Structures are given as C-alpha cells and as structure tokens.
Amino acid sequence: MTEQHVQKSIVVLVSGNGSNLQAIIDEIAEKRINAKIVAVIANQETAYGLTRAENAGIPAIYIDHKNFASREEYDKQLADSIDEFNPNLIVLAGFMRILTPAFVERYQGRMLNIHPSLLPKYKGLHTHQRAIDANDKEHGASVHFVTPELDGGPVVLQSKVPVFEQQDVQELAQRVQQQERQMYPLVIKWFCEDRLKMINNRAVLDNQILADEGYAIE
Template identity: 70%
Template sequence: MSDAAKLKSIVVLVSGNGSNLQAIIDACEQGKIPAKITAVISNKAQAYGLQRAKTAGIPAVVVDHTAYLTREAYDQQLLAQISKFAPDLIVLAGFMRILSHEFVENFQGQMLNIHPSLLPKYKGLHTHQRAIDAGDQEHGASVHFVTADLDDGPVVLQSKVPIFENQDAEELAERVIVQERQMYPLVVKWFCQDRLIMLNNKAFLDGIELEEQGYAAN
C-alpha cells in the first residue's frame, strides 16, 4: 500500500476566517498529519475559509443555511454533501451552526470541535467576555469530540492562558487563538494516527481514558 493510500480523509466545516483550518492545512501539507483534507464546506458563501481551501487546491463547497426552512432540512443536505467525500474525520473549525441530534449521530466518534473556553465552563458564545466578567484568572480553549448536546462531548485537550488585569475580550481572544492553532492540528494528528477514539462517550488516547479536562502532559 502506498503512503497516499494510508492517508485519512478529512472534511472541514467553517463559517468564517478559517485560521484553525489553515493550521490543519499546513500540518497536512508538511506531513505532520497523515491525512488529506478532501473538502472544506461552509454555510456562508463569503467565508474566507473557502478561499484558504481554494488556495490549497481543496474542493470548497457552500451549503447556504438560509436556503432551508428548517435545521433538519439543512442538516440533511449538509450530510449529503459530506458523504460524497467519505471522510474518516469531520473537523469543525469555527462552524457557527448548532447541529441536529440526527446529524451528529451519523458521525459519532468521527467529529471534533474546538471551543474557546476551558470546558465545561462557558458553553456557547461570548466566552472571552464571560470569563473576564466572572473574574477568572485563566481562560483557554478545548478540543473535544462532538456529541448531541452543545459543546458537551468528551474533552481531548485543553490549553490555558492567564487573564491579565485590564485585558479586554478582543486581546484575550487573540491569545487564545494562538493556542488553538497549536492544539487542533495535534489532536487531529492523534485521531489520524488511530491513537484517539471515543468510546461510550469517553475519549481514549493510546488506550487510556482521558480525564474530564482531557490529556495533560505531567
């Protein structure tokens, strides 16, 4: 079997700039991740992540959510588009859609997301401001498997940054994004190396069940 035949297929879903997408594109091109991104799909035609895909020679697909009357109808079309590429892994990289339970169940254990908080804290939106308003001393990001409940799947990896005095949400977000660009390709690599799995709603790395906050290098 050739090296190319061993590569996993990844489909990335984006809604915006796609900075984490770019980090994963770069890692694949550098051979750090044994995978090929076979498609980038967005719910927004103007998402810059689509241009990143085109620049890298990756098929860029738009499934516009405004063209569908219900979440379920949209998700059925999204599922149909994803299935064309037969991915081993689906990576959510700033995909600003709440996915239906039926959609998520189709890809149990095959879908990863990155969320800008130290889960289980601050699920949903505006996480940076919420951490500041709460007086937290640290903030960060979490990579987790996707399950039916929002931002609730088992955590694989977290990265923390201190919250400085008088720091605003925009400055904090920029520092968290730097961490995200390092974390996400690493977790994707683990999955594509068959080291990372989800079993019974738990994350396992190298056969060892991860703690609630995910992997920690002690």
C-alpha cells in the same frame, strides 16, 4: 521502523476566517499529519475559509442555510454533501451552527470541535467576555468530540492562558486563538494515527481513558 497508517480523509466545516483550517492545511503540507482534506464546506458565502481551501487546491463548497426551511433539512443536505467524500473525520473549525442530534449521531466518534473556553465552563457564545466578567484567572480552549449536547462532548485536550487584570477581550481572544492553532492539529494528528477514539462517550488516547479535562500535558 515507525508504524505506518493509512492516510485519513478529512472534511472541514467553517463559517468564517478559517485560521484553524489554515493551521491544519499547513501541518498536512509539512507532512506532520498523515491526512488529506478532501473538502471544506461553509454555510456563509463570505467565509474566508473557502478562499483558503481554494488556495490549497481543496474543493470548497458553500451550502446556504437560508435556502432550507428547517435545521433538519439543512443538516440532511450537509450530511449528503459530506458523504460524497466519505471522510474518516469531520472537523468543525469555527462552524457557527448548532447541529441536529440526527446529524451528530450520524458521525459520532469521528467529529471534532474546538471551543474557546475551558469546558465545561462557558458553553456557547461570547466566552472571552464571560471569562473576563467572571474575573477568571485563566481561560483557554478545548478540543472535544461532538455529541448531541452543545459543547458537551468528551474533552480531548485543553490549553490554558492567563487572564490579566484590565484584560482587553480582543487581546484575550487572540492569545486563545494562538493556542488553538497549535492544539487542534495535534489532536487531529492523534486521530489520524488511530491513537484517539471515542468509546462509551469518553475520549480514549493510546488505550487510556482521558480525564474530564482531557489529556494533561504537564
């Protein structure tokens, strides 16, 4: 018999289209992840991720950052909204805001992000163009735990794609996003099965400390 785990609850934060959110919704629906998304919260009213949530019967919440005088005030409201759902895991799925240290520390060890680069390369924005400009031979995405350092938390998993000559940035972004939609649900599955933890600022999977670049599939 396989070991049974208590179903985990997840809050997902989005700012835009929510393609990674959809991948997670689909994997849960297929019972490949033992979890329930209890809320989707967006800082943009037009975020299509809110529509995806509504279509899946998930509470969809919009908190406009323009209504707050500071990042700290916004993040306090965001945290209060999250805490109403008492989630086991917070998933950042294209949430385009830099979170305050106080917010991050509140959820340390139970907040994941996906970043479109092979961290520690290309933290921040415009990662695909930066990879092309640097004539990199490979590019990709990283799933990592969130820490106060921007895109600096311990990496759990990376996926690589080749960068071709005369590479078009949109086409490269599309190929990276295809990888993201496979790898993010996998990492969330590990967390929900109690296989993945953050201990002493390192990612630990099945009681093994992962390398700086995360779990190696090869």
